[in-house]
Amino acid sequence: MEILVCIKRVPDSAAKIKVGADSLSIDPSGVEYVISPYDEMALERALQLKDEQGATVTVVCLGVPAAQKEIRQALAMGADKAIHIKDEGGSRGPLEIAQALSDVIRERPYDMVLFGRQSIDADNSAVGVIAAGLLDVPIVTLVTKLDVADGVATVHREAEAGTEVIEVKLPAAFTAQRGLAEPRYASIKGIMMAKKKPIEELPAPEPRGTLKFEGLEPPAARTAGKIVGEGAKAVPELVRLLRQEAKVI
Amino acid sequence: MSFAVCAILETADGKLKKSAAEVMGEGRRVANALGGNLDAMLIGSDTTALAEEAATLGADRVLVADHADLASFTLDGYLKPCLKGIAASTPKVVILAASVTGKDLAPAIAAPTSSGLLTDVTAIEVVDGAVTAKKPVYAGKATATIGGGSADCVVVTIRPNVFEPAAAEAGRTAPIEALEYAGADGIRTIVKEVLAKASEKLDLTEADIIVSGGRGMKGPENWPVLEKLADAVGGVLGASRAVVDAGWREHEEQVGQTGKTVSPKLYIACGISGAIQHLAGMRTSKCIVAINTDAEAPIFKIADYGIVGDLFEVVPVLTEELVKLRS
Numbered sequence: 001m002e003i004l005v006c007i008k009r010v011p012d013s014a015a016k017i018k019v020g021a022d023s024l025s026i027d028p029s030g031v032e033y034v035i036s037p038y039d040e041m042a043l044e045r046a047l048q049l050k051d052e053q054g055a056t057v058t059v060v061c062l063g064v065p066a067a068q069k070e071i072r073q074a075l076a077m078g079a080d081k082a083i084h085i086k087d088e089g090g091s092r093g094p095l096e097i098a099q100a101l102s103d104v105i106r107e108r109p110y111d112m113v114l115f116g117r118q119s120i121d122a123d124n125s126a127v128g129v130i131a132a133g134l135l136d137v138p139i140v141t142l143v144t145k146l147d148v149a150d151g152v153a154t155v156h157r158e159a160e161a162g163t164e165v166i167e168v169k170l171p172a173a174f175t176a177q178r179g180l181a182e183p184r185y186a187s188i189k190g191i192m193m194a195k196k197k198p199i200e201e202l203p204a205p206e207p208r209g210t211l212k213f214e215g216l217e218p219p220a221a222r223t224a225g226k227i228v229g230e231g232a233k234a235v236p237e238l239v240r241l242l243r244q245e246a247k248v249i
Numbered sequence: 250m251s252f253a254v255c256a257i258l259e260t261a262d263g264k265l266k267k268s269a270a271e272v273m274g275e276g277r278r279v280a281n282a283l284g285g286n287l288d289a290m291l292i293g294s295d296t297t298a299l300a301e302e303a304a305t306l307g308a309d310r311v312l313v314a315d316h317a318d319l320a321s322f323t324l325d326g327y328l329k330p331c332l333k334g335i336a337a338s339t340p341k342v343v344i345l346a347a348s349v350t351g352k353d354l355a356p357a358i359a360a361p362t363s364s365g366l367l368t369d370v371t372a373i374e375v376v377d378g379a380v381t382a383k384k385p386v387y388a389g390k391a392t393a394t395i396g397g398g399s400a401d402c403v404v405v406t407i408r409p410n411v412f413e414p415a416a417a418e419a420g421r422t423a424p425i426e427a428l429e430y431a432g433a434d435g436i437r438t439i440v441k442e443v444l445a446k447a448s449e450k451l452d453l454t455e456a457d458i459i460v461s462g463g464r465g466m467k468g469p470e471n472w473p474v475l476e477k478l479a480d481a482v483g484g485v486l487g488a489s490r491a492v493v494d495a496g497w498r499e500h501e502e503q504v505g506q507t508g509k510t511v512s513p514k515l516y517i518a519c520g521i522s523g524a525i526q527h528l529a530g531m532r533t534s535k536c537i538v539a540i541n542t543d544a545e546a547p548i549f550k551i552a553d554y555g556i557v558g559d560l561f562e563v564v565p566v567l568t569e570e571l572v573k574l575r576s
């Protein structure tokens with residue numbers, strides 16, 4: 001089985017985000033980058049399937065040259081090889097990212113393409129769905145369970161009305177929701193082996209600027225509120241404020 | 250006048266979802282700014298009454314794909330009639346809720362229609378016919394302003410609970426047009442069954458009031474304390490990741506970066522420290538109340554009102570006061 005996992009390099013979820021001097025991008029100083037958490041869950045499930053029934057796991061990343069660090073991390077966790085679509089910069093919306101990824105994926109054999117449910121920087125929840133459309137394969141989003149037998153995947157999808165149990169013939173695409181798998185830590189041996197694993201480097205297409213990034217600003221500041229008081233005796237005043245000042249009850 | 254905006258409305262259990270009124274309200278505003286009409290699109294089964302309701306919410310025309318095979322959502326099943334409707338509408342803006350369904354449909358619509366895509370936005374602006382939106386990025390730690398670009402059409406999903414809903418105007422009518430739908434073919438994902446949710450409560454992202462518990466709750470056996478408060482204010486229960494990881498509560502209740510993003514009118518955080526990943530999911534709430542024993546807890550930095558104290562003393566008294574108010 002051939003499994004492709006699309007991983008994105010993003011600031012760590014605990015990172016403080018400061019807007020850069022250009023008011024368009026973030027100030028990268030002091031920011032730690034990681035594999036986007038949902039992508040890591042997707043990767044973990046791919047590696048589990050490899051352990052359970054044998055598979056080749058390839059990670060695909062469109063990212064700046066420094067994203068090699070996150071790619072090596074994925075290889076250290078156990079991915080077999082990687083494709084790095086090297087992005088020298090420029091902003092890309094989800095359509096352009098999906099286009100670049102699917103153009104590369106289309107050329108290779110695959111049974112499954114896995115994505116995260118959303119990247120934790122752009123927060124679009126879009127790239128997987130668009131890429132699947134461009135590849136003309138079915139996609140199931142928000143997957144919390146993924147099993148494969150005889151070329152058919154059986155998955156759980158976290159829908160609004162409940163958990164949908166879905167069957168789909170491969171090849172197909174999936175986006176990982178929390179619960180799918182808890183990412184493993186890379187072992188020392190894994191880190192050593194990763195150094196020898198192949199990373200295929202491809203140039204990224206020129207950004208087309210389909211969306212125009214016009215600015216980045218800190219979120220609307222929440223005026224630090226007031227401590228109404230201590231303990232249960234502060235409750236009447238809280239209720240009064242909620243009714244008369246905030247008017248929410 | 251041509252159609253400037255096509256609003257795609259969601260249904261659940263035979264009713265329009267709350268987000269439908271928000272999509273219509275913002276759809277009308279954008280259509281006016283663009284100087285065009287507003288289409289509403291409905292996909293489902295048994296939608297006649299809902300189409301009439303969409304007209305009362307301000308639609309100038311209602312496009313309907315109605316078929317027994319469309320009773321529940323699949324991307325393959327819904328995408329086809331959606332694209333038909335958009336071809337009939339030729340709008341400048343397609344607007345949907347940034348819900349589970351909207352997040353599947355919007356990107357799937359954008360690519361084949363060569364449209365721009367703006368997701369989970371909290372404000373839309375139209376200047377000289379060009380659409381620009383504000384969108385939280387980095388889990389709400391920054392806000393980006395993004396223009397729809399050069400495409401003829403932009404697909405926009407709006408964050409639930411943020412936009413002004415359209416008020417229903419009784420007796421208002423609009424032409425209702427059926428979109429041809431021949432029935433399920435080419436649905437590649439087969440839904441075998443739907444496992445019931447742990448609770449039948451309203452979806453967190455649509456709730457007006459959320460009562461959320463964290464590790465300060467000490468254990469799952471103490472949740473009745475919060476349930477009583479939620480009942481008293483007509484709220485829905487939320488949770489921090491710490492208590493979901495501990496197995497005290499279900500993941501569907503988790504608020505935060507790896508849970509749900511919510512914007513209720515009132516968010517009451519009980520025994521939640523306010524980690525950056527938790528704040529990511531609730532900082533756009535209109536009013537935040539925190540109850541925590543630790544006066545230094547970061548949650549107080551973003552809370553509108555805080556009480557420093559033991560939640561097991563404070564919450565029951567708060568519940569009592571609110572019950573008194575109701576009666």
Ligand SMILES: Cc1cc2nc3c(=O)[nH]c(=O)nc-3n(C[C@H](O)[C@H](O)[C@H](O)COP(=O)(O)OP(=O)(O)OC[C@H]3O[C@@H](n4cnc5c(N)ncnc54)[C@H](O)[C@@H]3O)c2cc1C
Nearest residue numbers: 463464465489490491505506507508520521522527542560
């Ligand atoms: C990649 C990543 C993603 C994450 N995603 C999320 C997410 O989506 N959502 C999320 O919530 N977290 C998330 N986290 C976890 C987050 O960092 C915190 O660990 C978590 O939010 C802490 O939960 P808590 O506030 O319940 O617990 P704690 O931080 O342990 O806080 C408990 C609080 O309860 C107070 N307390 C104790 N006893 C009482 C009492 N009797 N009365 C009143 N107050 C009391 C304490 O003072 C303390 O402030 C994520 C972390 C990572 C690394």
Ligand SMILES: Nc1ncnc2c1ncn2[C@@H]1O[C@H](COP(=O)(O)O)[C@@H](O)[C@H]1O
Nearest residue numbers: 006007062115116118119124125126127
């Ligand atoms: N630059 C990228 N390189 C590889 N995969 C990506 C990239 N951007 C997004 N993805 C994938 O698409 C998913 C959804 O991203 P997004 O639409 O940005 O929320 C992510 O979780 C990744 O799996």
